[in-house]
Amino acid sequence: MIFCPLCKNILNIENIANMNNLICMTCPYTYKINKEINRAEDNPTMVVDEVMGGDEEYKYASTCTKKCIKCDNNLALFMELQTRSADEPMTIFYQCTKCKTNWKEN
Incomplete structure (x- = not known):
């Protein structure tokens, strides 16, 4: 996900004149994609806590x-x-x- 540098909203992919662009749906910002964008982020597995208190919930x-x-x-x-x-x-x-x-x- 890439965010708008002006208003910080997520950018959407839109094909304009046979070219892919990242556009902001809130402000007029547009980013012309002229190369492949790859970015990997490691999302560590979260440890799930007992929502209602585990053994001592009652x-x-x-x-x-x-x-x-x-x-x-x-x-x-x-x-x-x-x-x-x-x-x-x-x-x-x-x-x-x-x-x-x-x-x-x-």
Whole structure:
């Protein structure tokens, strides 16, 4: 990807009069391509972290009376997170206190 030196937006490839050009869609900048452009960048593999806290995600969670979807236990840990837009209800995540099964309700 090559960026516009004037406005810093990404340049798009466009064929004008049988010549490829890099043009900016925001400002009038145009770069005429007269040679092959090759540029390689190493993108290191990212280590994925536990999004919700790993083994201790329910460490400080409250308990409620909720029937487990797997073992029919009636006690679960729960936490509420805003996973969608602010005008939509929060998502409730549950974990059974007996079998550690996780499930959610939107």
